Each structure stands twice: as structure tokens, then as C-alpha cells.
Amino acid sequence: MSSSLDVLGIGNAIVDTIARAEDDFLVAIGLSKGAMALVDEARALQLYAQMGPTTVISGGSAANTMAGLASLGCRASFVGKVKNDDAGREFTHDIRQAGVVFNSQPSSDGAATARCLIFVTPDGQRTMNTFLGACQSLEAVDIDEAHVAEAKVLYMEGYLWDPPGAKEAFLKAAKISRASGGKVALSLSDAFCVDRYRSEFLSLIRQGVVDLLFANESELHALYQTGDFDTAISALQAEGKLLGVVTRSEKGCVVVTKNDLVSAPAYPVVEVVDTTGAGDLFAAGFLAGYTKGLPHERSAALGALAAGEIISHVGARPQKNLLQLARDNQLLA
Amino acid sequence: MSSSLDVLGIGNAIVDTIARAEDDFLVAIGLSKGAMALVDEARALQLYAQMGPTTVISGGSAANTMAGLASLGCRASFVGKVKNDDAGREFTHDIRQAGVVFNSQPSSDGAATARCLIFVTPDGQRTMNTFLGACQSLEAVDIDEAHVAEAKVLYMEGYLWDPPGAKEAFLKAAKISRASGGKVALSLSDAFCVDRYRSEFLSLIRQGVVDLLFANESELHALYQTGDFDTAISALQAEGKLLGVVTRSEKGCVVVTKNDLVSAPAYPVVEVVDTTGAGDLFAAGFLAGYTKGLPHERSAALGALAAGEIISHVGARPQKNLLQLARDNQLLA
Numbered sequence: 001m002s003s004s005l006d007v008l009g010i011g012n013a014i015v016d017t018i019a020r021a022e023d024d025f026l027v028a029i030g031l032s033k034g035a036m037a038l039v040d041e042a043r044a045l046q047l048y049a050q051m052g053p054t055t056v057i058s059g060g061s062a063a064n065t066m067a068g069l070a071s072l073g074c075r076a077s078f079v080g081k082v083k084n085d086d087a088g089r090e091f092t093h094d095i096r097q098a099g100v101v102f103n104s105q106p107s108s109d110g111a112a113t114a115r116c117l118i119f120v121t122p123d124g125q126r127t128m129n130t131f132l133g134a135c136q137s138l139e140a141v142d143i144d145e146a147h148v149a150e151a152k153v154l155y156m157e158g159y160l161w162d163p164p165g166a167k168e169a170f171l172k173a174a175k176i177s178r179a180s181g182g183k184v185a186l187s188l189s190d191a192f193c194v195d196r197y198r199s200e201f202l203s204l205i206r207q208g209v210v211d212l213l214f215a216n217e218s219e220l221h222a223l224y225q226t227g228d229f230d231t232a233i234s235a236l237q238a239e240g241k242l243l244g245v246v247t248r249s250e251k252g253c254v255v256v257t258k259n260d261l262v263s264a265p266a267y268p269v270v271e272v273v274d275t276t277g278a279g280d281l282f283a284a285g286f287l288a289g290y291t292k293g294l295p296h297e298r299s300a301a302l303g304a305l306a307a308g309e310i311i312s313h314v315g316a317r318p319q320k321n322l323l324q325l326a327r328d329n330q331l332l333a
Numbered sequence: 334m335s336s337s338l339d340v341l342g343i344g345n346a347i348v349d350t351i352a353r354a355e356d357d358f359l360v361a362i363g364l365s366k367g368a369m370a371l372v373d374e375a376r377a378l379q380l381y382a383q384m385g386p387t388t389v390i391s392g393g394s395a396a397n398t399m400a401g402l403a404s405l406g407c408r409a410s411f412v413g414k415v416k417n418d419d420a421g422r423e424f425t426h427d428i429r430q431a432g433v434v435f436n437s438q439p440s441s442d443g444a445a446t447a448r449c450l451i452f453v454t455p456d457g458q459r460t461m462n463t464f465l466g467a468c469q470s471l472e473a474v475d476i477d478e479a480h481v482a483e484a485k486v487l488y489m490e491g492y493l494w495d496p497p498g499a500k501e502a503f504l505k506a507a508k509i510s511r512a513s514g515g516k517v518a519l520s521l522s523d524a525f526c527v528d529r530y531r532s533e534f535l536s537l538i539r540q541g542v543v544d545l546l547f548a549n550e551s552e553l554h555a556l557y558q559t560g561d562f563d564t565a566i567s568a569l570q571a572e573g574k575l576l577g578v579v580t581r582s583e584k585g586c587v588v589v590t591k592n593d594l595v596s597a598p599a600y601p602v603v604e605v606v607d608t609t610g611a612g613d614l615f616a617a618g619f620l621a622g623y624t625k626g627l628p629h630e631r632s633a634a635l636g637a638l639a640a641g642e643i644i645s646h647v648g649a650r651p652q653k654n655l656l657q658l659a660r661d662n663q664l665l666a
Contacts, residue, residue, distance in 0.1 A: 019430075020652065053400070053427035053650055056389035067386070086419050094386035097352075270603060273646075313606075313646060317386055319353065 277316025
């Protein structure tokens, strides 16, 4: 294994369109606060017409994580499908200029580049509506064997179970990574996503396809169908050799192994502006430490730092140089 | 005069594309820090290719001011030219959803909707590169007489002197406003813009076309070709019945009349993230007070508050409800 890459991420390539909204408004238009809902193009247009003034920033869960890793000085690559339209060119520009390798071929026909319409309420919580568009055409053939084999860690988002062919891409990449000595990480993405694919995610874990699992509290509760945190953590520990990284918003996070729990606090933030990407950037920070072989506590602190930066502004891509921020906080040399 | 509008603004209708950049980078690509440069489409594409990951938000100087006025609960309208392309639809969506009346007809052929490529350095200073595109086709026929006559204040940006026909639109609107008992405000926009059109701006002032003049320190210095602030202020006072509003960044502002100077402090900001729109939002706050007949000191405090909000995040459109913010600060009831 050459490891010329720290992390290769596979996910939905999405451009975010973000607006502020009141809680009452979400209720009025029938959105479930805090969740990610899949929408078709007609519904996306209808929602856009009702949104306030927007900010447009590249997004996508795993893509955000790769941008975070690059900002932390790690070598990251992203695989995901855009169309060669304005939004696709914007996504491509943004991820490459963030320092992430991005070689996926854009589609030249079919659906438009994916959009996520995000409503941010005054508490900073985000409610997402994703039109998957061109992401629907990601398939196993888009996975380059040699490139996947270069990465220490393969990182994939649970959202990949939504488009029809992406699951095959996921499984192909996991197999290559395993064969080349890499570690495979899965992010559970969203509690509703876990509800849709619970049995498949559990079998990935139990068949040993996944080495690292990233989840927040509600996703873990959804996975084990319990409302009790300790019960969910015990269930996770019972999975055996899995490394679990569970985020709990302002309560910090817990790094879970069979015989050990390591807790770390959240990073203090003056004002929570927009939580979009908090989990993605936590994963970026954690993986930056993990790929350097740092202790879990230090990796968790890096995750908290990166998440703290992202929630202090609109959008899920870092606005500060995270490596500098990590150095200023004595977390990286 | 019916005054169903507080302020009608005329300006270039622009979508901003914003990226962070180091000072060295600006030097390397030959940009003059802090200024607004006009660029053609080829140069815009070349600059875009060199920019970091971007945030896309509607902008335009006078348009930002109108969005600020609407956020402060005032009745604002904007006149400016977009094309019916993606960026034009985004601009239209954003300004209308901000609560601003926007009835200008988009062009269906010719140049694309205007873009401003903005580089923001670590000190929060912005350096702008504007491709005027569809703004070039604004002309006198786009000015609706009855609509202009409805406004207490007509607000126009000095940047309107750049596109060829917009000056005629400006002069037509000023005449209508004068005839219907409105006040005419001019923002000087940028020191280089003042350099380009100094004699025309001075004649507007001296012919009594303009009642209110908004300028920052460097624009005022450019107008009177002096490096000394007190000299520039004296020259402004010598203009007679003009009301001058001069902003000085962290030093606050000075409201200038023939016989009086009223100073007001800047609003304290935790971190200056991006100064784009600071002057535009100062003007919005000041005009919100002015159109309500408040004392200049109170109007200046409203300007400082709105400018303080805008420089604490990326982009030149308010992210908070400015009326609520003004109420929280006991500046409006």
C-alpha cells in the first residue's frame, strides 16, 4: 500500500442553496426540522420560490469532509457525480481549489447537478431538501481501483444508499480498500437515512466491511432502534472490533471501542450560526488525527475544532485555514 | 407626493462570487487591494480560475442598500438590469425575497448578468473585480416616472457612471424625484470611480442635483484631491446645503452640514470577516433613520449597526433581521 492519499471520500456531489427561515415557516411548508428529505425537481423549484435570499456554496457530506481534510493539510480525494452545467462547474472549481483531488467525469446529459435547499432556523439548526440529480448516475465504473488503493482511509456517506448505482460503487471501493490494507469508514448521514437502510448498514458492520463508524446521537438511536444513549453505546460496543465515533452536538463526542469509551468536549463557539456540515467537519478533524496515528482523544479534539469553525458561519466548507487553527490550538505541529 | 416608498435605489445588478485570498496573492495577480476594478469576461474567467472555493451571494452596491432598508422595515425598490439567465434569476429571487420591490425587465439577449469576483484578505478587506455584463444595457427608458415619484429618497451609486446609458437613467430619475418633492442621494462608490468621474460628480453637487452625499474617507479625499481629512471636510461644508455622510471604518462616521459636524462611533464587532457592503449597509441604516425624520446622530448609529452586522460575515446582504437588531439596540421602536 503506497498511501499517497490520506483519505478518499465517495459521496453525493451537491451545491447547497442556503436561506434563513423561522421555525413556523418550516411547519407551514411541511418540512421536518433537522432532517434531510429527498425531493424531485418540481418540489425543489417550489421550495426555492418560497425561500428567503440565498447563499450558494458547494456542499455534499463526504465532499465537505474532504475539503476539511485538505484544509487540515491532509491529502484528500473525492469521487462524486456532477453534470457539466453551471452548478457542476462551480462544484468542481470549489473542491479542486480547496486542494482536494477530484477526477470524476461529469455527465454530459441527463439530470442537472444536485442541489440541496437548506433552511437555517434562528437556533442555527439546518433542514435539508436534496434534489439528487446527476448523483443518480454514479456507479461502480466510476471507481478507479488504483486510486482507491492509494488511500489510508476510504470514507463513504450513508446517503450513497439513496441513488441506485452508488451502493455498488461503495461496495467495490470497500473491497479494493480492504485488499490494499486500507481502513473503511462509514458515516451514517441522517436518522431517516438509517431508517431507510438499517439492515444493510448493520450487515456492513457485522460482515466487517466497515472499520470506522461515524454517527451522531440520533443516527445511533435509529440504528439500534432505541431512545436510550447508553443502550445504543452498549450495542455499538457489542459489534466487536469496530471503532465508533459518536457526536453529541454541544455535549461533545464519545469514541467507542469494544472495551473503552473516550469522551471529548465540544469546542466553545461564540454563536452557532448554521450547523450544516458539523458532522462532516467533525469527521474531517477526527480523520486528520487518525491518519497520523494520534490518540483518539487528540483526534476527537481536532474534530471538535473543525466542527466549531463550520457552525460559526453559513455553509459547510471551512472559511479558515484549519491547519493554522489546529496549530494555534496546539493540536497539530 | 404620495411616498408609498421610502427609498428607490438605482444601481448595477450584480451577483457576487467571493473567495478568501492572501495579500501576496493579490500582488501576484496584479490586483489593487481595496478597490473595484472593471474587467471584461475573459479576465473574469481567468480570475475565477485562480480564486479559492467561492461563496455566491447577490450583491450590487445600491441593491445591497435596498436589501438593508427592507430588513430595517422600510419600503424599498430597486432598479437595475439583469439578463434572464441563472445568475439573473438568482439576483431577482434574492432581492424580491428580501422584501424589495424589483420590477426591472431582464434582458433576453446580449451580455450575461453581471458578476463581481471578490477577494477577501485575512484582515477582512475586499478587492473587487466587476464584469458589468447586462448592466451595460440599463438606460433612461428603464426608469418608470410614477414609481420614482413615489419615493421619499432616490438613491443612486456612482458606479452608474460606468455603463454607458445608466447616467441618463440617473439624471432622468433625479429630475423626476426633484419635481415630486423627493430627496436625491448619491453614493461615491469607490475612490477610483471618483477619479474617473470627478468633474461630473462635482457638477451634480454644485448644480444642486444631489441633496445627500455618501462617501468614505478615501472617496472624499479623491473628490477634493487632498490627502487631508479636515481639508476634505471643509471643502464638503463649502458646498452649501448638501448633507454629507462620511464613513471612516473603525473610526465611525461624520455627518456634515454647512455649519455643523456630528460624529458617531463604529459599532463594535467581534471579528471583521468581510467588509464587502459596509458602506452600502451604513447608507441603509442612515436612510432608515433619515426617512423617519430621526436626528442625524440616531441615523448614524443605525448605519453603524447595519454596517457592523454586514462585516461580521461573508457577503453584502444582511443575515440577521436588522429591524430586530435595531430594536434590541434601542435604536428603533
